[in-house]
Amino acid sequence: MLNMLSTLRRIVQEVNAAKDLSSALDIIVHRVREAMETEVCSVYLLNPDTDRYELMATEGLHRSAVGVVSLGSNEGLVGYVGVREEPVNLEDAAAHPRFRYFAETGEERFASFLGVPIMHHRQVMGVLVVQQKERRQFDEVEESFLVTMSAQLAGVIAHAEATGAIRGLGWSGEVIQDTRFDAVPGAPGVAIGRAVIMLPPADLKAVPDKEIKDIEAEIALYRRAVEAVRADVRRLAEKLSSQLRPEELALFDVYLMMLDDSSLGNEIIQGIRQGQWAQGALRDVIDAHVARFEVMDDPYLQERAADIKDLGRRLLASLQEADRKQLVFPKKTILVAEELTPSMLGEVPKERLVGLVSVLGSGSSHVAILARAMGIPTVMGAVDLPYLRMDGMDLIVDGNAGEVYCNPSQELRRHYRDLMREEQELSHGLEQLRDLPCETLDGHRVPLWVNTGLYADIARSLDRGAEGVGLYRTEVPFMIQDRFPSEKEQQAIYREQLQAFHPQPVTMRTLDIGGDKELSYFPIKEDNPFLGWRGIRVTLDHPEIFLVQIRAMLKASEGLDNLRIMLPMISSVYEVEEALHLIHRAHGEVQDEGFQVPMPPVGVMIEVPAAVYQARELVQMVDFLSVGTNDLTQYLLAVDRNNPRVADLYHSFHPAVLQALRLIADACREAGKPMSVCGEMAGDPAAAVLLVALGCDVLSMSATNLPRVKWLLRQIRFDDARALLQQALREDNAYLVQSMLHLSLRNMGLGKVLQPLR
The missing domain is CATH 3.30.450.40 (GAF domain)
Structure with missing residues (x-):
């Protein structure tokens, strides 16, 4: 022991x-x-x-x-x-x-x-x-x-x-269907389609199982990869021959021997003969040998495990090179990955992508927010999903409940097709509201704005009757480049947004990177990125990036005058003072260049508990406050919103979040300045009722949710909303708040647009 x-x-x-x-x-x-x-x-x-x-x-x-x-x-x-x-x-x-x-x-x-x-x-x-x-x-x-x-x-x-x-087998080998895996809702809706696994390069752990029909062709493919690796190893040995001692060079001979049919090669070919593709057979053999060496007591032999891993990676890279022929995307592709990234979404032809499944991440991950904007049913945080075994399988993705079903039966498919049909009918019904104002039955008016970032968001937002943009994520154009975009490039992108929504207001958030939003050309490596260098902290440390962005925004707004600027991740009065100083400086520079641009309204995003308790001071310095409920909930509850293990602790109806919103609303009311909410909470119809009752002046959400929120707010009296808020503030548990709210709204006959309880 x-x-x-x-x-x-x-x-x-x-x-x-x-x-x-x-x-x-x-x-x-x-x-x-x-x-x-x-x-x-x-x-x-x-x-x-x-x-x-x-x-x-x-x-x-x-x-x-x-x-x-x-x-x-x-x-x-x-x-x-x-x-x-x-x-x-x-x-x-x-x-x-x-x-x-x-x-x-x-x-x-x-x-x-x-x-x-x-x-x-x-x-x-x-x-x-x-x-x-x-x-x-x-x-x-x-x-x-x-x-x-x-x-x-x-x-x-x-x-x-x-x-x-x-694989459709129960404990005793009986055939089973409708295997359900629980995850976290990422983007609402239902998708029925075929899984395509997207893999990171040369990672043996990430190689999925795949059955092959043509065994001889697969063996030939493997042999070609071996030859390519042999040539690489020989080249490397020659290159290093003058620098290494003979016994060190002997290691290369060991590598070459391992590649022989009498060694690893034989086992890999056996695996292929059993119907496994070359990459899967390679993975199995390398794993088995590595496991054997790693448990040996001799340190020298333990080290050999690293050599075998290295050889495995080289062979895999060669096989992947040969397999580079484009991934085939079926008509109804459900993209499955250990960790979905925005660039992966771009690899699938838009008309073929019907659903997304990510093993890691949560409903508040950046990629989930993009999926909601694109209207693609998504589940995140499916941590128990053996995704490497799923390539080519039929799946059902339920983005409302956060579930994935494998081997779906005809009965289950029928049930979900009916749901999809009902959803479509509801959407068509809600489209008729497009040109009607959003006001309660007793005449309380609430402008509904949208959150945008992708070019495709513009058309979708205007189609659904958005009255402005409450959050334009300027980091999206930065994320799809391989360098910082120039002032001219930024100006052109911002002009497009401002023009598309003119004369409605467009609120542009200054560059918000860090946390789960990375730029490949500006890496930020931190142990705790969410409490690290992100948002305004980065741009104030790099005034050259901030000034270029502000100048581009101001120039883009010439003659349109519908720009609003918003500062993310503010945690102190000092940061606002510094940012305002730079914005005024950029404004002066732009005017000196001959642009006739008035000073736009500037606002602060309330996402950090410190900003909640300084809301009274902050609102005096700026023109509006906007609450980012995703981060505010994360920071108030000390719950990483990308971690599926604690996803059930992350809930915007938590009493602490509601109390924080009340403090912000009071500060805005006293100062006579508008308060908006641009977090995901604004797009949840039931939550929207509470936000309006709190005194929120503008709700901003993804275009997909706008018709539902509008429908519900047009069916309810402002007084009823306030009564529901009073009840909600008396509850001490997020789930009680949610079920009370849903039950009350259903009793009023308003249940059809509610998101499922989680």
Whole structure:
């Protein structure tokens, strides 16, 4: 037990390399029993369909009991561990009132019992048990080893279960359909289509499984890659021959030998002959060899694992080069990636992209915001999705509920097609509102603006009757370049926006990079980017970037006079003073160049708790305040909005967020200045009711949500909205606020535009 960490690592590595759930569990029971020197180790998994613990693997009990013995979820000692959600350590198991005897297992011979729950995302997935004949209490070290082991294995078991399910096979090999994976809603809507996996280059871990028909062609492809790598290695050896000692040069010979058919090559070709494509066969063989070397005690041999990895990467890069033939995008493509990026969205022809799935990220990630603007159903944070096995599979993406279904049955497809039809009918119905004003039944007027960034947003926004732009994300043109755009280039881009919406106002946010918004040519590497160098902090440190941008905005507005400028990530009065000084300087320079441009209104984005408590001072210095509820919620609740693990803690209806909004609204009202909300909260019809009641003067949202918000606000009285706000402010829980609000609106007959409860 001394070398606990390396034993743990070894077991987890072996389990990770297992082909399926049952072999993963067999490795666990075998290795844990060995490491703990006990007589029995067993794994019971909770079958969610039957709510029973099933004996899935054992070393020490009768093997014939596997798949036969099962217990109710609160039955026996195993059920007791699951109910308590903590370890149970007994000297004499049979004496415990919860002990349940199964003749099939032969466990009456074993007295001592230690069971620990296997937990994944707060759910009990199963129980890991060790037993021994002699009566004794397992000691603290043994207990903590088993607890650590189960914590390490929970994710692995969840992944193996999901992998089986995704191939359409249940635990016992039965065919299953409609396998559901929970994620986080990214962009609303439903998509039915075929998965296309997008991969990062030369990363063996990211290689998916793919079946091939023409085995000989695939072997030929692999052999060509080997030859290309051989030539590379020889070139490298020649280049370095004068600088290296003979024994160091011998390493290159080792590489060349590894490539021989008698070594790795033979195993890879065997994998291809079994129907796996060359990249997948390469991944399997390299993984197996690396795992073998990494667990060796000899440091020299451990180092060889790095050589094998390097060789694997070289071969993979060569195979990917050969496979560069364009990805084929089916008519209804659902793009799946470990981490979706804005550039990936651009690779799929627009008319073929119907849905997006990202393993990482959350509903507030930048790419989710872009997806909402483009109107593409999206789910984010599908952390348990074995996405590498999904290429070419039929999927249903439910962006409303945040769910992905694999192997959908005809019945499920029918259900979702009906939903899509209803959604379409609703959208067509709402289009009739385009030219009507947004005002409540008792005449309270609320202008609805849009958030834009992409050129495509312009037409979509005007189609839906937007009355202005509450947030133009100027970083989007910066993100699609490979250098900072010049003043002239920026001027042309901004002029396009200002002209398209003229005479309506266009609020341009100054460059907001950092956090999850990166520029490839201006990398910001930080341990905690969301609390780091971002927004106004970057541009004040680089006045040359800020001044060029402000001058471009001012010049673009000549003769149109509909520009408003907004400063992001403000956390102090000093930052506003400094920014205003630079804006006035740029204004003077532009006038000196002969441009007739009045000084535009300038506003501050309230996204940081410090700005909430300084709202009274800030509003005196500027012309308006605009609340960015995405970041404000993140910072108030200390929840990273891109982290799917804590996505359920991120909620804009949290009482602290509502109280913060009330403080900002009061400050604006006292100063007689307008308050707008340009975060995602404004686009949620139920939240819009609360924002209007709080005294918010303008709501700005993605064009997709505008018709729904307008419809709901036109169906409700301002007095009713205020009554709902008073109720909401009395609740102490975000989910209670949301369900109270939804229930009340449904009772008024206004449920059809509400987003699903999460």
